[in-house]
Amino acid sequence: MKGGRIYGRGSGDMKGQIACALCAVERFNASGLRQPITVVVTSDEETNCGGARAVATSSGMFRDVKVRYGVITEPTLLQVVHAHKGAMRFIATARGRAAHSSTGKGFNAHLKMIPFLYDMWTMYYEITTDKKHFNEAFDPPFSDWNITINDGNTASNVTAPLSRVTLNYRAMPGQDVAGIVGRVKASARRHGVHLAPMKIGKPFFTPLDSKVVKEALAVTRRPKARTVSYGTDGMVFGEYLESVVLGPGDIKQAHTHDEWVSVDQLRKGIEVYARLIDRFCAQGEG
Numbered sequence: 001m002k003g004g005r006i007y008g009r010g011s012g013d014m015k016g017q018i019a020c021a022l023c024a025v026e027r028f029n030a031s032g033l034r035q036p037i038t039v040v041v042t043s044d045e046e047t048n049c050g051g052a053r054a055v056a057t058s059s060g061m062f063r064d065v066k067v068r069y070g071v072i073t074e075p076t077l078l079q080v081v082h083a084h085k086g087a088m089r090f091i092a093t094a095r096g097r098a099a100h101s102s103t104g105k106g107f108n109a110h111l112k113m114i115p116f117l118y119d120m121w122t123m124y125y126e127i128t129t130d131k132k133h134f135n136e137a138f139d140p141p142f143s144d145w146n147i148t149i150n151d152g153n154t155a156s157n158v159t160a161p162l163s164r165v166t167l168n169y170r171a172m173p174g175q176d177v178a179g180i181v182g183r184v185k186a187s188a189r190r191h192g193v194h195l196a197p198m199k200i201g202k203p204f205f206t207p208l209d210s211k212v213v214k215e216a217l218a219v220t221r222r223p224k225a226r227t228v229s230y231g232t233d234g235m236v237f238g239e240y241l242e243s244v245v246l247g248p249g250d251i252k253q254a255h256t257h258d259e260w261v262s263v264d265q266l267r268k269g270i271e272v273y274a275r276l277i278d279r280f281c282a283q284g285e286g
Contacts, residue, residue, distance in 0.1 A: 005260040013254035014045075016261040017073035017247040017269065024273035028282065035281045038065050045233050048200050052233035056240055069212040069280055070241045071273070074232045075249035075261070078268055080216045082225040082244055085143065085170035086203035086235050088177075090184055091196045092116060098154075098161040106159030110151065112192050113163040119187040120147055120167060123180070135172040137227050144170035144229070170231070173205040201235020206242050212280075216244045219275040246272070 001007070006016065018041060025037050040062070042051030055062050074081075094113040099106025124145045127133045134141040146168040154160040167184070171177045181197065188195035206213055213225050225244070232245050248269030249261040 001263070004263050006263060006266070007258060007260045009259055012249040012259050012261040013075055013251065014073065014247075016249055016266055017075065020248055020266055020269035021071075021073055021273055023270045024277055027274050028277060033281050034283070036065060037277055037281050038062070038067050042233055048198070049233055049236045052236035056236050067241050070237055070243040071212075071216070071247075071276060072232045072234045072237065072243055072245040073247040073269075073273075074245050075247045075251045075254065076228070076245055077250050078220055078246065078248055078265065078272055080213065080220055080222050080225040080244050080246055081228050082208060082210075082213050083137065083173055083205040083227045084203070084231055084234065084245065085138070085172050085229055086177075087200035087231045088169045088171065088181070089198045089200060090165075090167040090169070091198070092165040092167065092188060093194045093196070094163040094192070095194075096159055096161050096163070099159050101157050101159055106161075108159040109163035110160050113149075113165060116187055116191045116193045117147070117149075117165065119191075120145075120165070120184070123183060127180070133175065135174060138172060138229060139227075140229065143172055143175065144168060170229070171203050173203040175203070201231065202239065204232065204234035204238040204243075204245070206238065206244060210242045212242050212244055215276065215279050216246055219272055219279070220246070248272075 008015075021039060025039060028037065040055055042055060044050035045052065092113070094109040094116070096107040096109030096112070097105075124147070127145050128142045133143065148166045150164045150166075151160045152162055169180070171180075185195060185197075187193075208225060217223070217225060228245070228251070230251060234243055234245055237243055248265035253259050253261065
């Protein structure tokens with residue numbers, strides 16, 4: 001700890017927030033609760049929300065408790081977040097035949113992939129410029145449509161036997177996800193490219209008139225809830241309970257070489273979580 005900050009990998013995302021939640025829970029005695037407090041700590045949120053999905057679909061405890069409201073304790077500088085983008089990943093693969101390029105006996109897999117990539121470029125331009133795809137509640141107001149390409153570092157004098165493209169798509173609430181996914185699949189079929197879609201999670205959205213949004217705004221003394229462009233386990237848990245994303249610390253510090261969270265934010269986070277627990281579990285419905 002130095003200068004009012006706690007440094008260390010995960011301090012700002014999510015170890016500090018988990019510590020805050022546990023400190024807040026520690027203030028309460030089970031005998032004084034009208035509803036139980038459920039603390040869920042998951043893994044793999046950064047990759048595919050696998051931990052959250054395992055809890056939501058396989059945990060008897062999670063099912064039996066029948067939680068209605070929740071707080072995703074990601075760093076938001078204690079601002080109330082009621083919506084964020086979802087995540088979907090496509091892996092497109094084209095196969096060729098390796099040979100020395102001078103022999104004419106090989107087939108370059110990129111020749112299959114290039115027409116598919118052109119279609120994806122066209123969709124990128126449309127999604128990021130055509131306002132029919134926009135949601136002005138977000139910054140930026142369009143979806144992420146990020147493309148990476150890998151051919152296994154094939155030498156320039158060898159016909160590439162493999163061309164692999166990974167497409168990352170962050171859908172927004174209200175967007176025609178099925179229509180966009182259908183266009184990607186149709187392009188892959190048309191150009192002979194194998195496509196493996198991987199759905200990570202739906203866009204997270206809790207209505208502004210939800211009790212958990214209103215109570216979170218009251219305890220944080222914020223005038224309104226906001227949206228963010230990054231994703232959280234809300235992509236999974238949002239399908240099962242009304243939630244907000246709310247936590248101490250700044251997402252800008254996450255994953256940095258000198259990651260940190262301020263002690264002041266952690267202390268405030270404990271108070272916010274304790275007040276929410278009091279309202280939902282000690283006084284009212286959990």
